[in-house]
Each structure stands twice: as C-alpha cells, then as structure tokens.
Amino acid sequence: MKRLFSLLLCMGLVTVGMGQLKAKVACPDFYVDVLDGTVNGLKPSNTQNEIKEKFPCFTSAVEESQEAKCGGGIFFKTKDLYFYTKRKYVEVGPKFIGKTSIPILGTRRGSHFSRLGNPTIKDDTWEAYEMQYGTLVLHFDVAGPNGKVKYFQFSTLGSDGLNLCE
Template identity: 45%
Template structure:
C-alpha cells in the first residue's frame, strides 16, 4: 500500500511540475508617425525582425526564414499592421488598431495635398509620395478613400512588395 501511495504521489508531483502559468505578450499601442516613418519613435521600415519582436512581442504570425518570396516579417493580424523586414516596408490596413499622426485612414484622395503634396507616381488605385525616409504608398477603395498605407525605406524604383 505504501508503494502504491508513493507512486501516486510521484505521478501527481510530476504532473504539477509540468503545469506552468504562461503569460500573454502585451503590446504597447502602435503610434505611427507617417511623416517621419516611425512607429513609437523607435521602429522604422529599416528595423530588423529582432527589433520588431522585442518592441512588439504580441505578433500573431512570424516568418523568420525566406521561402523564396522574401517576405520575412512580423505580422499583427488582430491590429492590422505588418512589418516586412527583409523588403523594408510596413503595411497598415483599414482595420488598424493604433494611432496615426495624420488622419489618413478613410481620408478622401482629394484631401491629401495639404499634408503630402503631389504624388511622385499616380495610379488608378494608389499613389506613391516621396518622403524623407523613402516612399509612402496610399491605396484607395472604390469610393477613393484610403484603405491601406505602406511606409517604405525604398524608392519607387527599388521597392519590391510581397503578395
């Protein structure tokens, strides 16, 4: 009977040692300065994957090795922001949960001149603006309202976007 009690006690103890409390990674608010090209005054499109992971540890998806498409990065799907570190750009979607320094999301295409001037390249669905950090690409929905932003450290001639 003592052996049975000892074995039972050891089994319970072994299970208890494996049960650990795990904390959920909490991220600070994403504050995007569109004119400076920075996030929380610390990260930019030139930031490394390690820097992004350290500053914002609550990523929902992470790609650390290239699968041929060069789309290495940290992705925050619940906050609608993605850092494509190998390609040197940050993408912000229309459901972005954070703060933009300029109220661009949902802004009309015709109201941008006062903040950004004339676009360097204009297309039916997007405009690319020259910035001091590279380029800012704004995408428009059918109502000509902004629904996606891309901040890039590249130029309009060298940028390569992920699909």
C-alpha cells in the first residue's frame, strides 16, 4: 500500500512539475503605410515565414496550396489584419487595431484625390488606385457618392494581375 501511495504521489508531482505558465506572444503595434504598401515594413509579397518571424502573434495561418481558401495566408483576426500570401495582398478590416500613414477607414468616397489621385477602376462599392508599389482597393459601405471606406486592400500586383478573395 505504501508503494502504491508513493507511486501515485510521484506521478502527481511529475505532472504538476511539467505544467508551466507561458506568456502570450507580444506583437508590435501595426503601422500600415498606405502610400508605400507596407505593414511595419513588410510588403504583401513577403513569404509566410518572414511574416511569422516579424509578427509571431498571428491568430491563424493557412499554408499556401490549391486547396486552401484564398490560396493561404497569415491572419491577425484580433487586429482585423490579413495577409493573403499566395495572392500577394493585405486586407485591413473595419475594426483594424493599429495606425495608418493616412486616414482611410471611415473617410468619404471622393475625398482621396489629393493623396491618391483619380481611381484607375471604379465600381458601385469599390475603387482601385494604381500605386507605385501596385494596387490599392478601397471598399465602401454603400454604393454611390455617400459611401464611406469600410475596409481596404493593397497588393504588389497591378490591377490586371490582382486576384482578391471574396
């Protein structure tokens, strides 16, 4: 009986000794440079490993493959920021937690001419701008001139090669 008790006590101590507290992985504050097409210096064309190394706090990652929805990517759902690495673009959502080089989210349609110029392509609910690095796409909450930017995407690809996930 003493042996059994000693064995159980040792097993209990071993399992408690193996349990450790681990600190959350801290992420730097996100800074989206809209005019340069980067997030803290990383471009949408960076690899998954480069993104994971710079931002270890990602909430999920999908390896690039033909079967993966949208081709795969690195996602920061708590920050509302998404890197679609196979398609080489970044999406900044309406609840983005971070800073942008110029205010985009929540701004009115038509108020971007002074910084972005004329859109290359227009639709009811979005506009695409040709940028030095590729393409910037602004999505509006309603069709027409009164819409406000709900979210935006930018890519290192031109508008003819851009393939956004829907």
